[in-house]
Amino acid sequence: MRHGICEVFMLFVTLLFCSSLYANTIPQPADKGEKEPDWSYRSVDRKTLYVAHWTHTPENCPGRTSDGAKMLSMFWEGRKKAEEKGIKILGAYVTVTEHDYFIIFEANDYRAAVEFFLPLVPSQTGKIVPVLTIDDWLKIMPK
Numbered sequence: 001m002r003h004g005i006c007e008v009f010m011l012f013v014t015l016l017f018c019s020s021l022y023a024n025t026i027p028q029p030a031d032k033g034e035k036e037p038d039w040s041y042r043s044v045d046r047k048t049l050y051v052a053h054w055t056h057t058p059e060n061c062p063g064r065t066s067d068g069a070k071m072l073s074m075f076w077e078g079r080k081k082a083e084e085k086g087i088k089i090l091g092a093y094v095t096v097t098e099h100d101y102f103i104i105f106e107a108n109d110y111r112a113a114v115e116f117f118l119p120l121v122p123s124q125t126g127k128i129v130p131v132l133t134i135d136d137w138l139k140i141m142p143k
Contacts, residue, residue, distance in 0.1 A: 047088070047106035049133070050113060054101040054126035061099055062123055075119040085112040101126075 062068025079089050091104040101124075107113045113128055120126060132140075 047086070047108050048110070048130050049090075050105055050107060050128050051131050052101070052103040052105065052113075052117060052126060052128045054103075054117070054120050054124045056099050056124045058099060060123055068123065071119060071123070078116060078119065082112065082116040085109065085115070087112055087116055 056062070062072050079087070082089075086108045088106045089103065090106065091102075093102045094100065095102075105113070110128075117126060117128065
């Protein structure tokens with residue numbers, strides 16, 4: 001699998017975007033003497049954040065055929081149905097010349113997330129990775 005500088009940069013920008021998106025949603029103590037809320041309690045109230053990365057070879061690019069383009073259109077239209085199953089797309093990006101997709105989303109149910117991406121499986125290679133914002137990580141990281 002290729003790991004170009006563009007891919008690494010896009011992942012960095014994506015994670016930076018997600019971190020800033022959620023920075024204001026994390027409850028903060030009123031003062032330094034107040035106990036910080038238990039992170040496990042907050043996790044019940046929030047969905048899990050994921051970054052999905054899908055790629056294909058230039059030769060296998062769905063954009064080269066009308067059937068492939070139709071598959072991609074149908075996949076992306078499927079996000080409306082995915083919303084009904086608790087998936088919220090926060091951002092979606094494509095590196096056209098690298099043939100990569102990065103989709104940032106929240107979900108309560110990993111199974112629903114996998115189901116959403118099933119149309120890509122025949123022609124793409126992908127992974128769905130749960131992530132934390134940097135702010136969340138800093139709160140739980142060993143000091």
